[in-house]
Amino acid sequence: MGTVGCNSSAAESSSEASEGWSGTPPADPAVLGERCDEWVSCAGDAFCDYGSASGWPSCGEKGICVAFPEACDEIDLPLCGCDGVLYDNACEAAAAGVGTQGAAGCTAPAGRFACGFEFCESGTAFCEHVIGHGQPESWDCRALACTGDLEGCACITDPSPCGDPHYFPGQFCSGVANGGTELTCLPA
Structure with a gap:
């Protein structure tokens, strides 16, 4: 599911990336490449892409902070955003700062x-x-x-x-x- 600017990933040396938080989550927002979730938001130049951490489109779980895309190609591959809105493609959702959950959660578009x-x-x-x-x-x-x-x-x-x-x-x-x-x- 790769579209421009939408599926960045960053490896962490800590095993916490796949196991969740140990202890108290940090008070400051996460920056590009760091983990994020419902308790830890991303800094202003990034959004929490839940699909990057899991390899599957999903919402409400751990994610990775990725940059907002600079531009999106006109790709007709509709996906449901974590906000329940149907987007033309994953990049359009990312531009709105929203992760995607694939086809789940939205009514299929006409046809x-x-x-x-x-x-x-x-x-x-x-x-x-x-x-x-x-x-x-x-x-x-x-x-x-x-x-x-x-x-x-x-x-x-x-x-x-x-x-x-x-x-x-x-x-x-x-x-x-x-x-x-x-x-x-x-x-x-």
């Missing part, structure tokens, strides 16, 4: 449906949800390869988008809200 942490376009994409084989669970919008009047699950044909049936023998296709289609790939 789209939720797919993990993003919104796919209804009728032209399906949501591929992959679980297993030691990899993090993932959701991706993939193009539907429809011909004629086929829609939804009928557009997802052999070879399976899940990959080798030896590794992903279980696959389930279903319709979801707003005219979307989700294919779940389960490992052996």
